Amino acid sequence: MTGKALARLDGDMLIYGCGTMAGAMLSRWLECGLKPDLVTAIRKSGAPAAGNVTTLSDSKGLTAPSLLILGVKPQGFPDVAADVSRLAGPHTLVISIMAGVSLEDLRLALPDAGQIVRAMPNMPVANGRGIVALISERDQATLSKQLNKLMAPLGLVEWISTEASFNLVTALTGCGPAFIYRIVGAMAGAAVRLGLDPDAADRMARAMVAGAALTMLDSDETPAAMAAAVASPGGMTQAGLDVLDSDGRLAALMADTLRAARERGRELAASARMD
Template sequence: MGERPIWLIGCGNMAGAMLDGWLASGMATQDFRVVRPSGKAAARDVPVQRELPGTLFGDAIVQIGFKPYHLAEEAPKLAPLIGPDTHIVSILAGVELATLRKAFPDAGSIVRAMPNTPVALNAGVVGLLAEDRNAVGADAVEALMGRLGLAEWLDYEALFNVVTALAGSGPAFLFRYIDAMARAGAALGLDPAQSERMAIATVEGAARLAARSDEDPGTLADRVASPGGSTRKGLDVLDADGALDALARATLEAATRRNEEMAEEAR
Protein backbone atom coordinates (compact mmCIF):
# COMPACT_ATOMS: atom_id res chain seq x y z
CA MET A 1 0.00 0.00 0.00
CA GLY A 2 1.01 3.62 -0.37
CA GLU A 3 2.61 5.80 2.29
CA ARG A 4 -0.84 6.84 3.47
CA PRO A 5 -3.31 4.02 2.80
CA ILE A 6 -6.95 4.79 2.14
CA TRP A 7 -9.59 2.70 3.86
CA LEU A 8 -13.18 2.76 2.66
CA ILE A 9 -15.48 1.61 5.43
CA GLY A 10 -18.56 0.86 3.38
CA CYS A 11 -18.57 1.04 -0.39
CA GLY A 12 -22.08 1.62 -1.68
CA ASN A 13 -23.11 3.67 -4.69
CA MET A 14 -21.41 6.93 -3.72
CA ALA A 15 -18.20 5.50 -2.28
CA GLY A 16 -18.08 3.13 -5.25
CA ALA A 17 -18.34 6.08 -7.64
CA MET A 18 -15.50 7.80 -5.77
CA LEU A 19 -13.36 4.68 -5.96
CA ASP A 20 -14.00 4.42 -9.71
CA GLY A 21 -12.93 8.05 -10.08
CA TRP A 22 -9.75 7.62 -8.07
CA LEU A 23 -8.73 4.58 -10.09
CA ALA A 24 -9.57 6.41 -13.33
CA SER A 25 -7.32 9.26 -12.18
CA GLY A 26 -4.36 6.87 -12.08
CA MET A 27 -4.27 5.84 -8.44
CA ALA A 28 -3.22 2.25 -7.80
CA THR A 29 -5.54 -0.45 -6.51
CA GLN A 30 -3.06 -1.22 -3.73
CA ASP A 31 -3.59 2.28 -2.31
CA PHE A 32 -7.05 1.21 -1.14
CA ARG A 33 -8.64 -1.23 1.26
CA VAL A 34 -12.39 -1.76 1.32
CA VAL A 35 -14.28 -3.08 4.34
CA ARG A 36 -17.63 -4.44 3.25
CA PRO A 37 -19.62 -6.92 5.35
CA SER A 38 -21.02 -8.53 2.21
CA GLY A 39 -17.53 -9.17 0.83
CA LYS A 40 -18.83 -8.08 -2.56
CA ALA A 41 -16.17 -6.89 -5.01
CA ALA A 42 -15.77 -3.12 -5.18
CA ALA A 43 -13.75 -2.12 -8.27
CA ARG A 44 -11.10 -3.83 -10.38
CA ASP A 45 -8.68 -5.63 -8.06
CA VAL A 46 -9.12 -3.47 -4.96
CA PRO A 47 -8.87 -5.73 -1.88
CA VAL A 48 -12.14 -6.25 -0.05
CA GLN A 49 -12.49 -7.67 3.44
CA ARG A 50 -15.55 -8.40 5.54
CA GLU A 51 -14.09 -7.40 8.92
CA LEU A 52 -12.23 -4.39 10.29
CA PRO A 53 -8.46 -4.79 10.66
CA GLY A 54 -7.15 -6.19 13.92
CA THR A 55 -4.65 -3.34 14.36
CA LEU A 56 -4.71 0.45 14.47
CA PHE A 57 -5.24 2.28 11.19
CA GLY A 58 -2.21 4.45 11.92
CA ASP A 59 -1.37 7.21 9.44
CA ALA A 60 -4.22 6.46 7.07
CA ILE A 61 -7.22 8.20 5.55
CA VAL A 62 -10.32 6.36 6.74
CA GLN A 63 -13.47 7.22 4.83
CA ILE A 64 -16.73 6.17 6.43
CA GLY A 65 -19.51 5.62 3.93
CA PHE A 66 -22.16 3.43 5.54
CA LYS A 67 -25.73 4.56 6.15
CA PRO A 68 -25.82 7.51 8.60
CA TYR A 69 -28.16 5.70 10.98
CA HIS A 70 -25.53 2.96 11.39
CA LEU A 71 -23.06 5.36 13.01
CA ALA A 72 -24.13 4.53 16.56
CA GLU A 73 -23.64 0.83 15.81
CA GLU A 74 -20.37 1.10 13.87
CA ALA A 75 -18.53 3.83 15.82
CA PRO A 76 -17.77 1.64 18.89
CA LYS A 77 -16.12 -0.90 16.58
CA LEU A 78 -14.10 1.69 14.67
CA ALA A 79 -13.08 4.10 17.44
CA PRO A 80 -10.54 1.78 19.14
CA LEU A 81 -8.66 1.49 15.82
CA ILE A 82 -8.42 5.25 15.27
CA GLY A 83 -5.59 7.23 16.81
CA PRO A 84 -4.12 10.74 16.49
CA ASP A 85 -2.38 9.87 13.21
CA THR A 86 -5.61 8.78 11.55
CA HIS A 87 -7.57 11.12 9.32
CA ILE A 88 -11.33 10.59 9.15
CA VAL A 89 -13.35 11.52 6.07
CA SER A 90 -17.11 11.23 6.44
CA ILE A 91 -19.55 11.12 3.54
CA LEU A 92 -22.45 10.48 5.92
CA ALA A 93 -25.26 12.84 4.95
CA GLY A 94 -26.42 15.02 7.84
CA VAL A 95 -23.82 13.87 10.38
CA GLU A 96 -22.12 16.97 11.76
CA LEU A 97 -18.51 17.44 12.83
CA ALA A 98 -19.41 17.57 16.52
CA THR A 99 -21.22 14.23 16.23
CA LEU A 100 -18.24 12.71 14.39
CA ARG A 101 -15.78 14.04 16.98
CA LYS A 102 -17.87 12.55 19.76
CA ALA A 103 -17.86 9.21 17.93
CA PHE A 104 -14.11 9.30 17.18
CA PRO A 105 -12.53 11.35 19.98
CA ASP A 106 -8.95 10.24 19.28
CA ALA A 107 -8.89 10.96 15.54
CA GLY A 108 -6.20 13.36 14.39
CA SER A 109 -8.41 15.23 11.94
CA ILE A 110 -11.99 14.95 10.73
CA VAL A 111 -13.28 16.19 7.38
CA ARG A 112 -16.81 16.03 6.05
CA ALA A 113 -17.07 15.48 2.29
CA MET A 114 -20.14 15.68 0.09
CA PRO A 115 -19.49 14.29 -3.39
CA ASN A 116 -21.90 13.72 -6.24
CA THR A 117 -22.07 10.76 -8.60
CA PRO A 118 -20.16 12.34 -11.54
CA VAL A 119 -17.01 11.86 -9.42
CA ALA A 120 -16.88 8.45 -11.13
CA LEU A 121 -15.91 10.34 -14.31
CA ASN A 122 -13.59 12.79 -12.51
CA ALA A 123 -16.22 15.43 -13.28
CA GLY A 124 -17.87 15.71 -9.90
CA VAL A 125 -18.18 18.27 -7.14
CA VAL A 126 -16.99 17.59 -3.60
CA GLY A 127 -17.89 19.99 -0.81
CA LEU A 128 -15.40 19.87 2.08
CA LEU A 129 -15.65 20.98 5.70
CA ALA A 130 -13.00 20.50 8.35
CA GLU A 131 -12.64 21.19 12.04
CA ASP A 132 -9.33 22.82 11.08
CA ARG A 133 -8.33 23.23 7.44
CA ASN A 134 -4.72 23.65 8.55
CA ALA A 135 -4.65 20.39 10.50
CA VAL A 136 -2.19 17.69 9.48
CA GLY A 137 -3.84 15.52 6.85
CA ALA A 138 -6.37 18.10 5.61
CA ASP A 139 -4.19 18.91 2.61
CA ALA A 140 -3.93 15.22 1.75
CA VAL A 141 -7.72 14.91 1.87
CA GLU A 142 -8.10 17.98 -0.34
CA ALA A 143 -5.66 16.56 -2.90
CA LEU A 144 -7.45 13.21 -2.85
CA MET A 145 -10.86 14.80 -3.44
CA GLY A 146 -9.45 17.11 -6.08
CA ARG A 147 -8.81 14.08 -8.26
CA LEU A 148 -12.58 13.63 -8.53
CA GLY A 149 -13.40 17.06 -9.96
CA LEU A 150 -14.07 20.39 -8.27
CA ALA A 151 -13.26 20.27 -4.53
CA GLU A 152 -14.45 23.30 -2.55
CA TRP A 153 -13.89 24.11 1.14
CA LEU A 154 -16.82 25.59 3.06
CA ASP A 155 -16.46 28.08 5.88
CA TYR A 156 -19.56 27.20 7.88
CA GLU A 157 -21.25 23.90 8.63
CA ALA A 158 -24.69 25.36 7.96
CA LEU A 159 -23.66 25.76 4.32
CA PHE A 160 -22.96 22.04 4.06
CA ASN A 161 -26.68 21.30 3.89
CA VAL A 162 -27.01 23.71 0.99
CA VAL A 163 -24.09 22.16 -0.89
CA THR A 164 -25.59 18.74 -0.29
CA ALA A 165 -28.79 19.97 -1.95
CA LEU A 166 -27.06 21.84 -4.79
CA ALA A 167 -24.20 19.52 -5.72
CA GLY A 168 -25.01 16.25 -3.99
CA SER A 169 -28.64 16.09 -5.13
CA GLY A 170 -28.12 18.32 -8.16
CA PRO A 171 -27.45 15.52 -10.67
CA ALA A 172 -30.85 14.00 -9.88
CA PHE A 173 -32.54 17.35 -10.49
CA LEU A 174 -30.70 17.76 -13.79
CA PHE A 175 -31.54 14.20 -14.83
CA ARG A 176 -35.18 15.05 -14.24
CA TYR A 177 -34.85 18.16 -16.40
CA ILE A 178 -33.18 16.18 -19.20
CA ASP A 179 -35.98 13.64 -19.01
CA ALA A 180 -38.58 16.40 -19.17
CA MET A 181 -36.90 17.95 -22.23
CA ALA A 182 -36.74 14.57 -23.94
CA ARG A 183 -40.40 13.84 -23.23
CA ALA A 184 -41.38 17.29 -24.47
CA GLY A 185 -39.54 16.69 -27.74
CA ALA A 186 -41.27 13.34 -28.12
CA ALA A 187 -44.65 14.94 -27.42
CA LEU A 188 -44.01 17.34 -30.29
CA GLY A 189 -43.28 14.52 -32.72
CA LEU A 190 -39.68 13.36 -32.33
CA ASP A 191 -38.90 9.69 -31.91
CA PRO A 192 -38.62 9.22 -28.09
CA ALA A 193 -35.17 7.59 -28.22
CA GLN A 194 -33.90 10.23 -30.62
CA SER A 195 -35.31 13.04 -28.48
CA GLU A 196 -33.60 11.58 -25.42
CA ARG A 197 -30.24 11.34 -27.19
CA MET A 198 -30.52 14.93 -28.33
CA ALA A 199 -31.55 16.19 -24.88
CA ILE A 200 -28.59 14.45 -23.22
CA ALA A 201 -26.09 15.70 -25.82
CA THR A 202 -27.50 19.23 -25.60
CA VAL A 203 -27.09 19.39 -21.84
CA GLU A 204 -23.62 17.84 -21.99
CA GLY A 205 -22.43 20.30 -24.63
CA ALA A 206 -23.99 23.31 -22.92
CA ALA A 207 -22.40 22.34 -19.58
CA ARG A 208 -18.97 22.02 -21.19
CA LEU A 209 -19.39 25.39 -22.87
CA ALA A 210 -20.45 27.03 -19.61
CA ALA A 211 -17.48 25.49 -17.78
CA ARG A 212 -15.02 26.90 -20.31
CA SER A 213 -16.60 30.32 -20.74
CA ASP A 214 -15.56 33.48 -18.93
CA GLU A 215 -19.19 34.60 -18.97
CA ASP A 216 -21.82 33.57 -16.44
CA PRO A 217 -24.57 31.13 -17.51
CA GLY A 218 -27.24 33.83 -17.51
CA THR A 219 -25.27 35.86 -20.04
CA LEU A 220 -24.63 32.79 -22.16
CA ALA A 221 -28.39 32.13 -22.27
CA ASP A 222 -29.05 35.66 -23.49
CA ARG A 223 -26.37 35.33 -26.17
CA VAL A 224 -28.16 32.31 -27.65
CA ALA A 225 -31.46 34.18 -27.75
CA SER A 226 -31.92 36.60 -30.65
CA PRO A 227 -34.55 39.31 -30.10
CA GLY A 228 -37.89 38.02 -31.32
CA GLY A 229 -36.45 34.59 -32.08
CA SER A 230 -37.59 31.14 -31.00
CA THR A 231 -35.04 30.84 -28.16
CA ARG A 232 -36.27 34.11 -26.70
CA LYS A 233 -39.84 32.87 -26.83
CA GLY A 234 -38.84 29.75 -24.88
CA LEU A 235 -36.85 31.78 -22.36
CA ASP A 236 -39.86 34.04 -21.88
CA VAL A 237 -41.74 31.01 -20.56
CA LEU A 238 -38.94 30.08 -18.13
CA ASP A 239 -38.46 33.70 -17.04
CA ALA A 240 -42.13 34.63 -16.63
CA ASP A 241 -42.71 35.79 -13.03
CA GLY A 242 -39.33 34.25 -12.12
CA ALA A 243 -40.86 30.78 -12.65
CA LEU A 244 -37.60 28.86 -13.12
CA ASP A 245 -35.80 30.71 -10.31
CA ALA A 246 -38.70 30.02 -7.97
CA LEU A 247 -38.80 26.35 -8.91
CA ALA A 248 -35.03 25.92 -8.45
CA ARG A 249 -35.10 27.69 -5.09
CA ALA A 250 -38.06 25.64 -3.86
CA THR A 251 -36.29 22.46 -4.95
CA LEU A 252 -33.07 23.31 -3.11
CA GLU A 253 -34.93 24.57 -0.06
CA ALA A 254 -36.84 21.28 0.23
CA ALA A 255 -33.64 19.24 -0.04
CA THR A 256 -31.80 21.55 2.38
CA ARG A 257 -34.58 21.25 4.96
CA ARG A 258 -34.36 17.47 4.79
CA ASN A 259 -30.59 17.64 5.27
CA GLU A 260 -31.17 19.79 8.35
CA GLU A 261 -33.69 17.27 9.66
CA MET A 262 -31.20 14.42 9.15
CA ALA A 263 -28.56 16.39 11.02
CA GLU A 264 -30.97 16.81 13.94
CA GLU A 265 -31.76 13.09 13.87
CA ALA A 266 -28.05 12.23 13.88
CA ARG A 267 -27.45 14.41 16.94
Protein backbone atom coordinates in the same frame (compact mmCIF):
# COMPACT_ATOMS: atom_id res chain seq x y z
CA MET B 1 -6.00 14.67 -14.58
CA THR B 2 -5.22 11.00 -15.21
CA GLY B 3 -2.12 8.83 -15.33
CA LYS B 4 -0.05 8.56 -12.21
CA ALA B 5 -1.10 11.65 -10.25
CA LEU B 6 -1.58 9.55 -7.11
CA ALA B 7 1.19 6.99 -7.65
CA ARG B 8 3.39 8.42 -4.90
CA LEU B 9 0.67 8.58 -2.30
CA ASP B 10 1.42 6.41 0.70
CA GLY B 11 -0.43 5.64 3.90
CA ASP B 12 -3.20 3.10 4.11
CA MET B 13 -6.81 3.90 3.35
CA LEU B 14 -9.85 2.17 4.79
CA ILE B 15 -13.18 2.82 3.08
CA TYR B 16 -15.87 1.96 5.60
CA GLY B 17 -19.02 1.67 3.48
CA CYS B 18 -17.76 1.41 -0.07
CA GLY B 19 -21.03 1.72 -1.99
CA THR B 20 -22.08 3.82 -4.97
CA MET B 21 -20.47 7.10 -3.91
CA ALA B 22 -17.29 5.97 -2.15
CA GLY B 23 -16.90 3.31 -4.88
CA ALA B 24 -16.95 6.04 -7.55
CA MET B 25 -14.23 7.96 -5.68
CA LEU B 26 -12.16 4.79 -5.36
CA SER B 27 -12.48 3.96 -9.08
CA ARG B 28 -11.23 7.41 -10.03
CA TRP B 29 -8.35 7.30 -7.52
CA LEU B 30 -7.23 3.92 -8.85
CA GLU B 31 -7.46 5.24 -12.41
CA CYS B 32 -5.17 8.09 -11.31
CA GLY B 33 -2.51 5.78 -9.91
CA LEU B 34 -3.55 5.07 -6.30
CA LYS B 35 -1.94 1.75 -5.37
CA PRO B 36 -4.70 -0.81 -4.75
CA ASP B 37 -2.67 -2.55 -2.06
CA LEU B 38 -2.99 0.57 0.14
CA VAL B 39 -6.77 0.27 0.18
CA THR B 40 -9.19 -1.89 2.15
CA ALA B 41 -12.91 -1.58 1.48
CA ILE B 42 -15.75 -2.66 3.75
CA ARG B 43 -19.12 -3.32 2.24
CA LYS B 44 -21.87 -5.39 3.76
CA SER B 45 -22.02 -7.81 0.83
CA GLY B 46 -18.24 -8.31 0.74
CA ALA B 47 -18.53 -8.16 -3.09
CA PRO B 48 -15.19 -6.99 -4.56
CA ALA B 49 -14.81 -3.23 -4.83
CA ALA B 50 -13.15 -1.56 -7.83
CA GLY B 51 -9.68 -2.68 -8.84
CA ASN B 52 -9.98 -5.81 -6.73
CA VAL B 53 -8.85 -3.96 -3.62
CA THR B 54 -9.11 -6.07 -0.46
CA THR B 55 -12.82 -6.09 0.29
CA LEU B 56 -14.27 -7.29 3.58
CA SER B 57 -17.79 -7.61 4.87
CA ASP B 58 -16.79 -6.37 8.32
CA SER B 59 -13.83 -4.85 10.13
CA LYS B 60 -12.70 -7.91 12.12
CA GLY B 61 -8.92 -7.87 12.60
CA LEU B 62 -8.42 -4.37 11.19
CA THR B 63 -6.51 -1.67 13.03
CA ALA B 64 -6.64 2.12 12.74
CA PRO B 65 -5.64 3.30 9.23
CA SER B 66 -4.03 6.63 8.31
CA LEU B 67 -7.07 7.61 6.27
CA LEU B 68 -10.61 6.40 6.96
CA ILE B 69 -13.30 7.30 4.42
CA LEU B 70 -16.72 6.98 6.02
CA GLY B 71 -19.18 6.11 3.27
CA VAL B 72 -22.16 4.48 4.98
CA LYS B 73 -25.59 6.14 4.88
CA PRO B 74 -26.32 8.55 7.75
CA GLN B 75 -29.24 6.35 8.84
CA GLY B 76 -26.87 3.37 9.07
CA PHE B 77 -24.23 5.20 11.09
CA PRO B 78 -25.59 4.35 14.59
CA ASP B 79 -25.13 0.63 13.79
CA VAL B 80 -21.45 1.03 12.97
CA ALA B 81 -20.42 4.07 15.03
CA ALA B 82 -18.77 2.08 17.85
CA ASP B 83 -16.84 0.01 15.34
CA VAL B 84 -15.76 3.06 13.34
CA SER B 85 -14.72 4.73 16.59
CA ARG B 86 -12.44 1.78 17.40
CA LEU B 87 -10.76 2.25 14.00
CA ALA B 88 -10.46 6.04 14.20
CA GLY B 89 -7.27 6.44 16.22
CA PRO B 90 -5.16 9.49 17.07
CA HIS B 91 -3.22 9.16 13.80
CA THR B 92 -6.31 8.62 11.66
CA LEU B 93 -7.68 11.30 9.38
CA VAL B 94 -11.41 10.58 9.02
CA ILE B 95 -13.22 11.88 5.95
CA SER B 96 -16.98 11.51 6.25
CA ILE B 97 -19.06 11.77 3.09
CA MET B 98 -22.33 11.26 4.99
CA ALA B 99 -24.88 13.88 4.01
CA GLY B 100 -26.02 16.16 6.81
CA VAL B 101 -23.83 14.82 9.61
CA SER B 102 -21.98 17.69 11.28
CA LEU B 103 -18.37 17.82 12.41
CA GLU B 104 -19.59 18.16 16.00
CA ASP B 105 -21.66 14.97 15.79
CA LEU B 106 -18.79 13.14 14.10
CA ARG B 107 -16.41 14.21 16.87
CA LEU B 108 -18.87 13.03 19.55
CA ALA B 109 -19.07 9.63 17.88
CA LEU B 110 -15.35 9.37 17.09
CA PRO B 111 -13.64 11.00 20.09
CA ASP B 112 -10.17 9.56 19.49
CA ALA B 113 -9.90 10.39 15.77
CA GLY B 114 -6.86 12.51 14.87
CA GLN B 115 -8.60 14.86 12.46
CA ILE B 116 -12.11 14.87 11.08
CA VAL B 117 -13.07 16.29 7.70
CA ARG B 118 -16.56 16.45 6.27
CA ALA B 119 -16.62 16.02 2.50
CA MET B 120 -19.36 16.19 -0.08
CA PRO B 121 -18.50 14.57 -3.39
CA ASN B 122 -20.88 14.04 -6.27
CA MET B 123 -21.24 11.18 -8.71
CA PRO B 124 -19.37 12.82 -11.64
CA VAL B 125 -16.16 12.35 -9.62
CA ALA B 126 -16.16 8.93 -11.31
CA ASN B 127 -14.76 10.58 -14.45
CA GLY B 128 -12.89 13.44 -12.78
CA ARG B 129 -15.62 15.97 -13.54
CA GLY B 130 -17.15 16.05 -10.09
CA ILE B 131 -17.03 18.45 -7.19
CA VAL B 132 -15.75 17.75 -3.70
CA ALA B 133 -16.70 20.29 -1.05
CA LEU B 134 -14.73 19.99 2.18
CA ILE B 135 -14.65 21.43 5.66
CA SER B 136 -12.44 20.49 8.59
CA GLU B 137 -12.71 20.94 12.33
CA ARG B 138 -9.43 22.92 12.38
CA ASP B 139 -6.13 23.40 10.54
CA GLN B 140 -7.96 23.88 7.24
CA ALA B 141 -4.91 25.46 5.59
CA THR B 142 -2.58 22.56 6.48
CA LEU B 143 -5.18 19.91 5.74
CA SER B 144 -6.04 21.42 2.38
CA LYS B 145 -2.40 21.13 1.31
CA GLN B 146 -2.45 17.48 2.35
CA LEU B 147 -5.84 16.58 0.89
CA ASN B 148 -5.96 18.59 -2.32
CA LYS B 149 -3.60 16.15 -3.99
CA LEU B 150 -5.99 13.29 -3.27
CA MET B 151 -9.11 15.25 -4.15
CA ALA B 152 -7.95 17.11 -7.27
CA PRO B 153 -8.29 14.07 -9.58
CA LEU B 154 -11.99 13.95 -8.66
CA GLY B 155 -12.77 17.41 -10.08
CA LEU B 156 -13.33 20.85 -8.59
CA VAL B 157 -12.21 21.02 -4.95
CA GLU B 158 -13.94 23.65 -2.78
CA TRP B 159 -13.06 24.26 0.85
CA ILE B 160 -16.08 25.70 2.66
CA SER B 161 -15.44 28.13 5.49
CA THR B 162 -18.75 28.00 7.37
CA GLU B 163 -20.37 24.71 8.20
CA ALA B 164 -23.80 26.35 8.36
CA SER B 165 -23.76 26.44 4.55
CA PHE B 166 -22.62 22.84 4.09
CA ASN B 167 -26.10 21.35 3.66
CA LEU B 168 -26.91 23.98 1.07
CA VAL B 169 -23.64 23.20 -0.72
CA THR B 170 -24.69 19.53 -0.57
CA ALA B 171 -28.06 20.35 -2.11
CA LEU B 172 -26.36 22.21 -4.96
CA THR B 173 -23.42 19.91 -5.67
CA GLY B 174 -24.11 16.47 -4.18
CA CYS B 175 -27.80 16.32 -5.12
CA GLY B 176 -27.47 18.64 -8.12
CA PRO B 177 -26.68 15.96 -10.72
CA ALA B 178 -29.99 14.24 -9.93
CA PHE B 179 -31.88 17.52 -10.37
CA ILE B 180 -30.24 18.05 -13.76
CA TYR B 181 -31.03 14.47 -14.85
CA ARG B 182 -34.64 15.09 -13.86
CA ILE B 183 -34.75 18.29 -15.91
CA VAL B 184 -33.25 16.50 -18.93
CA GLY B 185 -35.85 13.75 -18.56
CA ALA B 186 -38.61 16.34 -18.29
CA MET B 187 -37.43 18.14 -21.44
CA ALA B 188 -37.21 14.90 -23.39
CA GLY B 189 -40.59 13.81 -22.01
CA ALA B 190 -42.19 17.08 -23.04
CA ALA B 191 -40.75 16.73 -26.54
CA VAL B 192 -42.26 13.25 -26.77
CA ARG B 193 -45.66 14.48 -25.61
CA LEU B 194 -45.48 17.20 -28.24
CA GLY B 195 -44.75 14.67 -30.98
CA LEU B 196 -41.10 13.56 -31.14
CA ASP B 197 -40.00 9.93 -31.27
CA PRO B 198 -38.95 8.85 -27.69
CA ASP B 199 -35.52 7.45 -28.63
CA ALA B 200 -34.65 10.47 -30.76
CA ALA B 201 -35.86 12.86 -28.04
CA ASP B 202 -33.75 11.08 -25.41
CA ARG B 203 -30.67 11.05 -27.65
CA MET B 204 -30.95 14.72 -28.55
CA ALA B 205 -31.79 15.90 -25.02
CA ARG B 206 -28.69 14.16 -23.62
CA ALA B 207 -26.42 15.49 -26.37
CA MET B 208 -27.84 19.00 -26.00
CA VAL B 209 -27.25 19.08 -22.22
CA ALA B 210 -23.77 17.57 -22.52
CA GLY B 211 -22.86 20.13 -25.18
CA ALA B 212 -24.31 23.03 -23.18
CA ALA B 213 -22.45 21.88 -20.04
CA LEU B 214 -19.11 21.57 -21.82
CA THR B 215 -19.56 24.97 -23.44
CA MET B 216 -20.20 26.43 -20.03
CA LEU B 217 -16.96 24.95 -18.67
CA ASP B 218 -15.02 26.66 -21.47
CA SER B 219 -16.72 30.04 -21.05
CA ASP B 220 -16.20 33.00 -18.72
CA GLU B 221 -19.67 34.33 -19.48
CA THR B 222 -22.45 34.19 -16.91
CA PRO B 223 -25.27 31.67 -17.51
CA ALA B 224 -27.56 34.66 -18.18
CA ALA B 225 -25.20 36.00 -20.86
CA MET B 226 -24.90 32.56 -22.41
CA ALA B 227 -28.68 32.25 -22.57
CA ALA B 228 -28.87 35.71 -24.12
CA ALA B 229 -26.38 34.65 -26.81
CA VAL B 230 -28.69 31.80 -27.83
CA ALA B 231 -31.85 33.90 -27.75
CA SER B 232 -32.24 36.05 -30.84
CA PRO B 233 -34.38 39.08 -29.97
CA GLY B 234 -37.99 38.18 -30.63
CA GLY B 235 -36.97 34.65 -31.62
CA MET B 236 -37.94 31.14 -30.58
CA THR B 237 -35.62 30.81 -27.57
CA GLN B 238 -36.89 34.05 -26.06
CA ALA B 239 -40.46 32.75 -26.32
CA GLY B 240 -39.41 29.70 -24.27
CA LEU B 241 -37.33 31.70 -21.76
CA ASP B 242 -40.34 33.95 -21.15
CA VAL B 243 -42.25 30.89 -19.94
CA LEU B 244 -39.44 29.81 -17.59
CA ASP B 245 -39.06 33.36 -16.26
CA SER B 246 -42.70 34.34 -15.97
CA ASP B 247 -43.56 35.17 -12.32
CA GLY B 248 -40.10 33.85 -11.35
CA ARG B 249 -41.41 30.30 -11.86
CA LEU B 250 -38.11 28.60 -12.51
CA ALA B 251 -36.27 30.60 -9.82
CA ALA B 252 -38.97 29.69 -7.28
CA LEU B 253 -38.93 26.04 -8.28
CA MET B 254 -35.14 25.88 -7.89
CA ALA B 255 -35.27 27.66 -4.50
CA ASP B 256 -37.92 25.21 -3.26
CA THR B 257 -35.86 22.27 -4.55
CA LEU B 258 -32.63 23.34 -2.84
CA ARG B 259 -34.48 24.26 0.35
CA ALA B 260 -36.16 20.85 0.57
CA ALA B 261 -32.85 19.04 0.03
CA ARG B 262 -31.07 21.26 2.56
CA GLU B 263 -33.77 20.68 5.21
CA ARG B 264 -33.57 16.92 4.69
CA GLY B 265 -29.91 17.20 5.71
CA ARG B 266 -31.00 18.19 9.22
CA GLU B 267 -33.24 15.11 9.46
CA LEU B 268 -30.47 12.85 8.22
CA ALA B 269 -28.16 14.30 10.86
CA ALA B 270 -30.72 13.42 13.54
CA SER B 271 -31.03 9.88 12.20
CA ALA B 272 -27.25 9.47 12.41
CA ARG B 273 -27.16 10.33 16.11
CA MET B 274 -27.17 7.62 18.71
CA ASP B 275 -29.99 7.86 21.23
